[in-house]
Amino acid sequence: MALVGGAVRDALLGVTPLDLDVVVDGVQVEELAHASGWPFVYHPAFQNATLHLPDGRFADLVRARRESYPVPGQNPVPEPGTLADDLRRRDFTVNALALRLGPEPELLDVAGGQRDLDRRFLRPLHRHSFHEDASRLVRGARIAARLDLQATPELLEQVPDALHMAPQTPRLWAELKLLLQEARPYLAALKLREWGAGELLPDLGVLAALDELPDVNPQTYAAGLLATAPDTAALAQRLSLGDKPAALLSRALSDTFYPPGTPERQLRSILNPHSYVPLTGKDVLALGVPAGRQVGEALTYLAELRRAGRVNSQLDEQLALRDYVKNAPD
Incomplete structure (x- = not known):
């Protein structure tokens, strides 16, 4: 049994x-998962199990295997293998590390990953790595941004091949969705652009602006990415984002009031920096509108003026509301 990959790297x-x-x-993964006593999901195709740990993290129990790619870009074909085989099937040298567990733990390094880690280099495991699986390009950008690693010439040489294979690699879009869940997605997206793969994402201006704000959640980053896409629905479908990011974007572009710090206000401050906070029901009452249904009617009137472009500030709304109150029937 050995701890492998990113856990050892980190x-x-x-x-x-x-x-x-x-x-x-030499162990049945499903039996081992049962023996742990923790909740798990078993994946029979690869004979792996994902354990849900008490601290909220996950642990993947993986049966040692080798893999081949009869059709590049599609799922690999697994076969039983050794620990060394399992390390050699991985994406980058820094992920081909293992710590054999036991009374005397042993670090295994089959591809010079520790040397690359010491030099802060990110190097593909072999020259056909991105051709086999173009999603490794996006995964590499995520790792490089998170850990401040530099692409090696071997990685950059494979970028054109990854872009060529991208349409045949469904997993690439899953990796782009995971990119939006990074703590700072813009940095990973910037890596892709620096490596010559900027075409995988729309313009990064909104992501860059969101990167300057505190407490931005993944849904907001996803909505921000959609805001720059020529075809919002197509990108949302390709990345399997669901309906929430598009709905958030729609709310941010509306004239509905949202409190400071909300995702809607965060996006609005970037997409429409000249927007203002419209009058609220409390403001309308203070300006002389009687309590009750007349407050709602006054707010509807102001919303119609905003949509028509006839008011552009709180002062405009206040002046319009005074005229509205003055001319309202008794």
């Missing part, structure tokens, strides 16, 4: 691993 960097990958050999 531990060597002094970073708490997000999740854990454990490779086992």
Whole structure:
């Protein structure tokens, strides 16, 4: 049994691993998952199990295997293998590291990953890596941005091949969705652009602006990305974003009031920096509109003026409301 991949990489960097990958050999993974006593999901196609750990993280129990790609871009074909085989099937040298668990733990490095990690380099495991699986390009950008790693010439040489294979690689779009869930998606997207793969994402201006704001959630980043897309619906479908980011974008572009700090206001401040906070029901009451249904009618009137472009500030609304109150029938 060995701890492998990103968990070992992050531990060597002094970073708490997000999740854990454990490779086992000669053990039935499903039985081991049952024995742990933790909730898990079993994946029979690859004989893997994902455990839900008490601290909220996940641990993948992986049966040691080798893989081949009869059709580049599609799912690999797994076969039973050794721990060394399992490491050699991975994407980057820094992920081909393992810590064999036991009384005397042993670090296994089959591809010079520790050397690359010390030099802060991100290097594909072999020259056909991105041709086999173009999603590795996006995964590499996520890792490089998160850990401040630099692309090697070997990686940059494979970028055109990854872009060529992208339409045949469904997993690439899943990786782009995961990019939006990074703590700072803009940095990962910027890596893609620096590596010559900026065409995978629309204009990065909104992501860059959101990166300057505190407490931005993944849905807001997704909505911001949609705002720059020529075809919002097509991009949302391709990235399997669901309906929430598009709905958030619609609310942000509306004239409805949202409190400071909300995702709607965060997006609105970027997409429409000259917008203002419209009058609220409390403001309308203070300006002399009687309580009751007349407040709603006054707010509807102001909303119609905003949509028509006849008011452009709170002062405009206040003046319009005074005229509205003055001319309202008794």
